[in-house]
Amino acid sequence: MNIIHYAANHRSHTMAAKKLIYPAADRNKDPILSVLKRCIQRGTDQIFLEISSGSGQHVAHFAPHFPHVTFYPSEYEPRLLESIAAHANGYSNVKIPMRIDVTTDYRLWGNGIFRPNSLDYVYNANMMHISPYPCTIGLFTNVGQLLKPNGLLITYGPYAFDGQITPQSNVNFDMSLKSQDPAWGLRDVTELKKLAEKNNIRLIEIVDMPANNKTIIWRKCA
């Protein structure tokens, strides 16, 4: 093996080693992509911010399907930024992942790169129930400022409705989350709608997903 081949093989091996794989993200990435294909408009120069990108599997799966969209992945956990970058490596429409704590003001994110009313889409999967409620408040408060009028917030995960959780597997999941941290747990869509409306955002569609999850599409009022 000459030195150039060695360097190329070594680099791809190192990159692969950094990629975390969440089995759930592998299972849900195609059903979520189907919903995004309905939501994302044709046209040029659209901006998609992902809050809590986790391993980076979602952004890497979505980006090649929407070459006209620029994707900004982000994470709260600094240790995950390397995995996101490794998954996104090679996609020219994915920016370098940035650290975002959604409870902070968006003007602090990425050294202030995001202007108010400038984003077409914000996407957030599986954060609201696996973080304290101030993260959910921060999500809606910041997104209400950041989205363009008619821009979309797309959230994915399990939810409660009018104080009820169904089926039993989601009840068990909620109990297991609360046993790990009493501040975690499934969020109630009735409460989320009130929080959204305070931030000029309306719920427009709830899509049933596999494994008793939902994708919820929210729109910023014009």
Ligand SMILES: C[S@@+](CC[C@H](N)C(=O)[O-])C[C@H]1O[C@@H](n2cnc3c(N)ncnc32)[C@H](O)[C@@H]1O
């Ligand atoms: C279950 S993971 C979901 C990861 C990924 N979105 C997915 O669906 O595979 C929950 C994520 O919420 C993130 N998170 C927790 N607190 C946060 C905060 N204050 N701001 C932004 N993200 C946060 C965690 O770092 C974690 O990556």
